[in-house]
Amino acid sequence: MHRDRTIELLRTGYPWAASLRAGRPAVATRLLGRQAVVVGGPAGVRRFYDPRLRRKGSLPAPLGLLLFGPGTVHGLDDAEHRLRKALALGVITPTTVAALGERAEREWAVATARWTERQRVVLFDEAVQVHTAAVLPWAGVPAGAGELPRRARQLAAVLDGFATPGPAYLRAVLARLRIGRWAKGLVRGVRAGRVHAPDGSALQRAADATDQRGTRLSDAAAATALLNVVRPTVAVAWFVAFAGKALHEHPEWRERIAGGDAEAVAAFVHEVRRLYPFVPVLAARAREAQDVLGVRIPRGGLVVLDVHGTDHDPAHWPEPDRFDPGRFLGPPVDPDTLVPQGGGDVTTGHRCPGEDVTLTMLAVAVRALARAPHAVPAQDLGYDLTRVPTLPRSGVVLEAARVAAAADGSR
Incomplete structure (x- = not known):
């Protein structure tokens, strides 16, 4: 019997x-007290999104409830999943994503203009504030x-x-309770007519959402649906910090940018997304006993997708730890080799519905940073791969143009 590797x-x-995989597409192990198989690479990605697997119960409750909330689309399957996924995709359309990008451009313009009034700024903190200021009004909040x-x-x-034991996890739990109460209050306010939610906004759609039986979602489930649009947009701040490091x-x-x-x-x-993915793995459960790329898994067994390893597979990404955007200037890459936000079909599968939001928000931030005059003083830009989610240790400290110019003149 394999030992548990949790x-x-x-x-x-x-x-x-x-x-653990050591280059193999699949390897048997034990995780969270269950038999498991870890898969990776294109074959592993395709197998991970096989309909013989389900998402319900794949994450331990302390992690899933903290990060996603109760009744989240991430833990649903089949018709229930498709219905809730349609809610997210109804909010996240090419037109609305473009509108969110325009809001973000305005917020970055305001933020970077204020940098000259401050000696130093921490890019990660700035990105969190900018993205929140852009996404909340966009979501109708x-x-x-x-x-x-x-x-x-x-x-x-x-x-x-969410994935860091100790004080950070306790702070996350407290923050989750507070943000959850706030979101439920918004939903209740809309339903009672006390809060106005613009037509088509995430808040309006969440408040009006129903389940398969046509019953209105509970306040908690509707609040989760709202936060699952807002939260991933704020999460792009982690990518922005790494983008600042890379620039x-x-x-x-x-x-060039x-x-x-x-x-x-x-x-x-x-x-940036390939080299610095947000999560190391994703998980699913077997609906019934089955073979997973040569490994036999019982009903309820775990199938774990190696996200980080797939995005750093030397078979598809030569010198995988080297930052090289030129990889993406040639022919389109195999989508099953690049899965920082999951794989499969975004409409019918479990691929993150907010991937276009991530791409847009990150592109807006990268352009703003490239154009804003600033310097990067000496600091620790290293990051700890044992911590999830990881981040440059300094948060990426920037000096505004006024300070940078003075430093240049003293040389």
Whole structure:
């Protein structure tokens, strides 16, 4: 019998699954007290999204309830999943994503203009605030200027601590309770006619959503649906921090992006997501006993997708730990080799419905950073792969143009 590797996953973080697989498409193990198989690479990605697997019960409750909330689409299957997925896709359309991007552009313009008034800023903190200020009004959520910073901190705290045992997890639990109560209050307010939600907004659609029987979702489930649109947008702040690090370390790409090279922006964004994925693994459960790429799994057994290892597979990504957006300037890559936000079909499967939001918000931030005059002082830009989600240790400290110019003149 295989030994349980749950503690090993918690201690090792992102490299765990690839180390266990050692280049194999699938390897048997034990996780969370269940028989499991870890899969990766294109074959593993395709198998992970096989309909013989389900998502319900695949995540331990302390993690799933904290990050996603009760009744989340991430833990649903079949008709129930399709119905809830349609709710998200009704909010996230090409037109609405473009509108969100325009809001983000305005917020970044305001933020970067204010940098000259401050000696230093932490890019990660700025991104959290900018994205919250953009996404809440876009989602139809009424939030005054005084409330936005608090909600931004709470959303970031949930994301920062969901997979980190200790004080960060406790802070995440407290933040999740507070943000959940706030979201339920918004839903109740809309349903009672006390809060106005613009037609077609995430808040309006969540408040009006029904289940398969046509029964209106509970306040908690509707609040979860709302937060599952808002929270991932704030999560893009982690990618923005790594983008700031990459722009500093690769000034030739900063110049291309600042010069208006749209292909360079798209390639840069994809490489940031490939090199620095948000989660190390994803999980599903077997509906019935079955063979998974040569490994026999019982009903209820876990199938774990190696996200980080797939995005760093040297068979598909030469020198996988090297930052090189040029990988994305040639022919389109195999979508099953790039899964920072999951794989499969976004409409019918479990691929993240907010992937277009991530791409848009990250592209907007990258352009704003490339064009904003700033310097990056000496700091620790390293990151810890044993911590999930990881982040440059400094948060990426920037000095505004006024301070940078003075430093240049003293040389």
